[in-house]
Amino acid sequence: MNAPVTPPEKATPRRKPDWIRVKAPVSEGYAETKKLMRELGLATVCEEAACPNIGECWTKKHATVMILGDTCTRACAFCNVKTGMPRPVNPLEPDNVAIAAGKMGLEHIVITSVDRDDLPDGGADQFVKVIKALRRETPDTTIEILTPDFRGKHEQAIEKIVEARPDVFNHNLETVPRLYPTIRPGARYYASLRLLERVKAHDPSIFTKSGIMVGLGEQRLEVHQVMDDMRSADVDFITMGQYLQPTPKHATVEEFVTPKTFDAYASIARAKGFLQVAASPLTRSSYHAGDDFEQMRKAREEKLAKERRD
Ligand code: SF4
Numbered sequence: 156m157n158a159p160v161t162p163p164e165k166a167t168p169r170r171k172p173d174w175i176r177v178k179a180p181v182s183e184g185y186a187e188t189k190k191l192m193r194e195l196g197l198a199t200v201c202e203e204a205a206c207p208n209i210g211e212c213w214t215k216k217h218a219t220v221m222i223l224g225d226t227c228t229r230a231c232a233f234c235n236v237k238t239g240m241p242r243p244v245n246p247l248e249p250d251n252v253a254i255a256a257g258k259m260g261l262e263h264i265v266i267t268s269v270d271r272d273d274l275p276d277g278g279a280d281q282f283v284k285v286i287k288a289l290r291r292e293t294p295d296t297t298i299e300i301l302t303p304d305f306r307g308k309h310e311q312a313i314e315k316i317v318e319a320r321p322d323v324f325n326h327n328l329e330t331v332p333r334l335y336p337t338i339r340p341g342a343r344y345y346a347s348l349r350l351l352e353r354v355k356a357h358d359p360s361i362f363t364k365s366g367i368m369v370g371l372g373e374q375r376l377e378v379h380q381v382m383d384d385m386r387s388a389d390v391d392f393i394t395m396g397q398y399l400q401p402t403p404k405h406a407t408v409e410e411f412v413t414p415k416t417f418d419a420y421a422s423i424a425r426a427k428g429f430l431q432v433a434a435s436p437l438t439r440s441s442y443h444a445g446d447d448f449e450q451m452r453k454a455r456e457e458k459l460a461k462e463r464r465d
Pocket residue numbers: 200201202206207208209210212213217218219439440441442443
């Protein structure tokens with residue numbers, strides 16, 4: 156028999172609570188990051204997804220580059236990226252990403268992409284080219300990729316990308332399985348989970364990372380189950396943030412999850428054995444990704460040292 160489902164702690168869903176308010180992006184660093192992205196013709200998920208952290212991140216010259224263009228072949232109910240028939244893949248994109256990383260002096264870069272169900276490899280080859288260009292031009296930059304699910308072609312796609320050896324392979328589960336038909340209708344929860352599992356099976360040295368948005372109507376025990384599922388796929392790092400409705404056409408916010416509840420989720424996630432946990436209202440997959448990567452690397456070294464001692 157299923158355990159009873161505890162209703163989550165609620166705040167008023169209509170008005171954004173104080174803990175969600177962010178400063179308008181006005182700094183010099185913000186303007187410089189924007190100029191560089193325009194000059195190199197690069198799209199960013201920071202802008203396309205209307206990320207609330209753009210002021211803070213771009214001021215520090217942290218941007219998440221979105222490769223394979225700015226048009227997605229899917230239309231998820233939570234995502235602001237435009238949907239349609241994408242343009243052909245830009246062969247200059249890998250070099251332009253590497254130039255941007257060099258000019259920004261990035262120690263850690265996050266590369267993501269739109270879904271490209273129109274391409275025979277789902278865009279895996281472009282991820283490989285970007286990783287190679289970065290290794291060539293900025294060898295000290297650590298590389299985190301945040302990939303789509305490569306629907307129907309993930310085995311081949313994973314193999315190719317894992318061989319290029321990114322430091323972190325991130326693929327978001329986004330929400331609890333019950334909400335997939337409405338929130339992420341083009342995807343399958345267990346296919347995404349399998350993708351993460353396969354990455355680890357191919358190369359256990361690569362860190363794996365996954366995240367969910369909360370506030371979409373999920374129940375607390377469902378979130379705990381997602382954590383267990385991720386751990387059973389040996390995911391190292393979980394991120395959890397508040398879902399925000401980008402436009403009135405997108406899925407509505409069912410609840411603003413309180414910072415206290417995020418803290419409780421973080422404690423539970425740590426107890427379940429994740430090497431790294433980021434859970435707060437403004438957490439996004441790439442928010443503070445560089446610092447989190449360093450902490451995760453240290454946590455793995457400590458864990459391995461302890462295993463050797465025991
Ligand atoms: S959190 Fe990520 S997506 Fe948002 S602005 Fe920062 S780097 Fe961009």
